[in-house]
Amino acid sequence: MSDAKGSSNSAALVALIVALPLLYAFSSGxxxxxxxKFxxxxxxxxxxxxxxxxxxxxxxxxxxxxxxxxYWEWWEKLAAKP
Incomplete structure (x- = not known):
């Protein structure tokens, strides 16, 4: 049971390590x-x-x-729309 919990924690950590930089990068748009716009x-x-x-x-x-x-130009064009 502890192996399953440990691998679950490891998978969550890997997902976090991958997701946070992607979230950071995509939030720039x-x-x-x-x-x-504002x-x-x-x-x-x-x-x-x-x-x-x-x-x-x-x-x-x-x-x-x-x-x-x-990516940034797409967001700029979106902001330029009325």
């Missing part, structure tokens, strides 16, 4: 949307830049420039 939150740009600094670094220094551009 809605932040782009909010910053573009003038009231534009004062948060510096805080967003600090929070998403690792994403910005990956955008500038890794092979993720094109996919991140496409």
């Amino acid at each position: 809605p932040v782009v949307f909010a910053l573009k 003038p009231a939150v534009r004062h948060m740009e510096d805080a967003a830049g600090t929070f998403y600094a690792p994403m910005i670094w990956l955008h500038e220094n890794a092979a993720l420039k094109r996919p991140l551009n496409k």
Whole structure:
């Protein structure tokens, strides 16, 4: 019984290790949307830049420039719609 509980805990830990970075990365799009769509939150740009600094670094220094551009541009276009 303890082996089943241990493997369950291990599976949950692995799922968490995979899910949290994905959630972090995918949350950057809605932040782009909010910053573009709502003038009231534009004062948060510096805080967003600090929070998403690792994403910005990956955008500038890794092979993720094109996919991140496409993802963020999609959110910008969505924010530009009336």
